[in-house]
Amino acid sequence: MQKLATSAALAAMLLSGTAFAGPLESYKPVTKERMSNPEPENWLMAKGNYAGWSYTPLDQINAKNVKKLKPVWSFATGVTSGHEAPAIINDGVMFVATPYNQVLAIKAATGEQIWRYKREFPEGFSAFHVTNRGVALWGDKVYVGGADCKLTALDAKTGKQVWESTVCDWNDGAYITSAPVAVNGKIIIGPSGGEFGIRGFVKAFDSETGKELWTSYAIPAPGEPGSETWPQDGQWKDAWKIGGGTMWMPGNYDVKNDVLYWGVGNGSPWVGDQRPGDNLYVASSVAMDPETGKIKSHFQYHWNDSWDWAAMNPPTLIDLEKDGQKQPNLISAQRNGYLYRLNHAKDGSKIDFVDARPYVKNNVFKSVDPKTGRPTYNEEATPGTAKERMYCPSIWGGKDWPYEAYNPNTGILYVPFNDNHCMAYAGKVQERVPGQWYAGVEPQDIKVTIEDGFKYIGGIQAIDAATTKEVWRETYPGSWNWGSIMTTASDLIFAGGTNDRMFRAYDGKSGDLLWEFKTNSGIISPPTSFSVDGKQYIAVVSGWGVDAAWVQDLMADRYGWEKNAPQGGTVWVFALGDD
Template sequence: MRTLTYAALLAVAMVPAAHAADGPGEYKPVTDERLANPEPENWLMTKGNYAGWSYTPLEQITTENVSKLRPVWSAATGKDKGHEAPAIVNGRYMYVATPENQVLAFDSKTGRTLWRYTREMPEGFGALHMTNRGVALWGDKVYVASIDCMLQALDAKTGELVWESEVCDWQTESAYITSAPLVVKGQVIVGPSGGEFGVRGFIKAFDAETGKELWTTYSVPGPGEPGHDTWPQDGKWKDAWKDGGGTMWMPGNYDVKNDVIYWGVGNGAPWPGDQRPGDNLYLTSVLSINPDDGKIAGHFQYHWNDSWDWAAMNAPSLVEFEKDGKKVSGLISAQRNGYLYWLDRAEDGEITFDHAVPYVHNNVFEKLDPKTGRPTYNEEAKVGTGKTATYCPSLWGGKDWFYQAYNPKTQMLYIPFNDNHCMTLTGLVQPIIPGQWSAGVDINKLDLKADKDFPYIGGVQAWNVNDRKEVWKETYAGSWNFGSILTTAGDLIFVGGTNDRMFRAYDAKSGDLLWEFPTPSGIISPPSSFEIDGKQYIAVVSGYGVDAQWIQGKMAKQAGWEESVPEGGSVWVFALPDEK
């Protein structure tokens, strides 16, 4: 295993400035066909493909040569706060979204800045998470959702604004957007955050050419809609559905063959479930949706009457796994509640439970129904109004928003996880006032607790999706893991996520650490991979902040860790040295 230092970095011959004259050339429009069958040399969407694998078929960089990986170019974003967007690549055009409504375009080969787009933040605006998780491509446009609830279409070559449409109203709804959009069949689909402010979750679809709104799908059904009877129908909580949460704040995945979208639904609002008695569909669920009209075709709810902020915002990865000796079309997802789920998906979008096992400690679920997957609860660990409860894992779960990865060669799922942490909360009734916290708990009393003498918290797990067993596990004694995973056909995984600022490569089959590189800040953005002129590159954006930084401060008091990690965004691109 080889660790590169900054001294080594300075010794590396970076791309000469003279090469900047070699421009990126024509822009190749992104079509439905290209999104359905993305070329290995590009990274056209946040998770690499519609199935949500975070996998690249490129295999030039392998377990045998990854130790030679070197930085090719780097560029500062000019922003601090948490950078959570991947580098999206279409040929020589790379796009990186940053906090504070900024999109940067680079020449992916040389690192030369092509353009910069910034939308001015409105006066008085505030949000719980000041970040952005990426752009989407279609045609000759780049699509980005600004944190102040607007969707913009930018010219891919110039960065000029083509159109913009309102997704939500941040002033009256307290909603805001951190999600990357998903483009399906010429429609740009995105949903806001804001469950902690009483936002009723939804996604909207817009025409990619004109910005015209096409349809809206709510995650909490209203009167007369299927599932509304799982919310209180009378009494003091009868209107709970109106502010029930379930925000859909991460991009979904898409089954191209059967024309079905899969989207994750967030936590309940307020957090104490006794303020909205019932199962509360479709909170903490995965929905299957018809992309033509937004109608819900099926669902699976991971846990009912959510009382822990265990949002299910990540859509499961679309995979085939073995069942009773046969290959079946399925969904697999490591959920925030600490359980790993195998689900069956039918052609019409119906979703049924198959199997689930805990991948971190959970003290809330006493058991799961083997046929339905419905959990039975330890009521002592369920937060209620005026009731204090301690539950594990904490609200950040076994895995927060960051992406798992699936490798079809190894048949393994790779999970960035956190264990050995719990939370103590007391529920209370809070009024819903636009722009004010109303999650039913005192935000200043979120009591995060690591287990006494914890051996580790963060790490990476590898699971065989067929025999449904853990294959290997890497753990971090002194850090949480807030990093998404990239896996490759070269039998590697790449991941950041730790407070030591390292970007690492592991053997995907064994878990052996093969290479690491220190970036100026911590990495909480997903890595990506692309190829130019027959050369494979690995890209990642460094820039710590948001929840990872907040937790770092908590751990400084509990375990003596450094109080904070340096902030400041920068893009890093790596490749193997040219053969001489």
């Protein structure tokens, strides 16, 4: 059964404001207790839980019956561009954010619309992306960040706006793509805009009133801890003011110890010789106090970032056994192509390096200090002002923003990756003009290269978190991989991400392909799972666009790959057939 909105209905719905099929009569409020221990039948946040596992405890769908998975409903979002938000589910209600400042509320079991909210962009608005990576839930409200720098609280029953607060200034080049994070009555979010000379930050707002509670900057001001890693005088003495480090993906949260972990993006401009020094906290993970926003500790994956290797995703929180005891660890497949394991003090006051290894080709790191994790560089692979250098992986990294997944039953981490791609550019000095491109290189001068004789680019790696050894890998000879991964208690993984529009299920232990379904478009949103009345469902939003589309066109021109996947967003929900 498919439920697709008609074009006439969509046209009416997409007017500014909220369109209704009827408000909810009741709604189960989202509390601190529920967020800390999400019920298996719900998917209350972008990665399923605060630890960032992208894991569902549901196991009704398993390796033996997954071949019977069928679509039970689909719902057209009515917009194009890249759909990167997961379906969020609370008590049988699904919330989906889409590009162009839109949120849908849908009955999760049947696909019937409850309400649709859409807010028009202000006159003259422009942004690098108009995608959205999801909503947050708290109390009786739904929270969404707008590309035009607004954080909006909606009544979960009706979709009506409750309050709206300003996070950033789109005239300055900032814009929001991140899902907010709801922690202890605070709604926390940061903007994108590193390529426009934004000084990165996250802000916290009161969930009830929208009042700003604190702002935490990723780039320290003079005199603050870490400021000594930025130029103190000379031509680049004010580099910290426009130094990048945007915090444009949702963080993870240690519930037991009340510590936020957030990722910090690339430096601005890209060329590091225009901001000499290590440049804290660019390309780092930071531990923060959620009450005040204070940065308590950090780990920097690479210093003086010159490759646009943003560390925007926070590490996954995993307890690993050592000497018979469970120890808190942070594990992350970074954009620079290395897989990192870090120890952290329970209160977040210290993050220590454990180990790192490359999971894709990296020609920049000559070595990594086994005690500190600090890399040494191959200067011939380090771009500079008027110095063109080729480096691998390219700006999209071993893994871009899509989420890895961790299965606590097997201890396996699943990483969507891309390999055999490199990039070259020569930096230039640009005048920083608010709202204009400021990467230190013109987009048309960026050269993306593919390794000669490549057999694949995209794929999935299954990695034993306790040893970091690879268990298995899947590779895609004809596609990059732009898809997040979800894993289940029945040891399945679900993933899209490829240009053939397929949504797939694999055996999580062996990597065997068990099921696939071709959707209307390519999938770059994270899969989720939920249950209603004891029946398990799998949800994913299909809708190709943004970087995936740009790279696909490049591969089509150079290697004869199929031209871009069709665009147009659709929510797909699957369940086992009645037989």
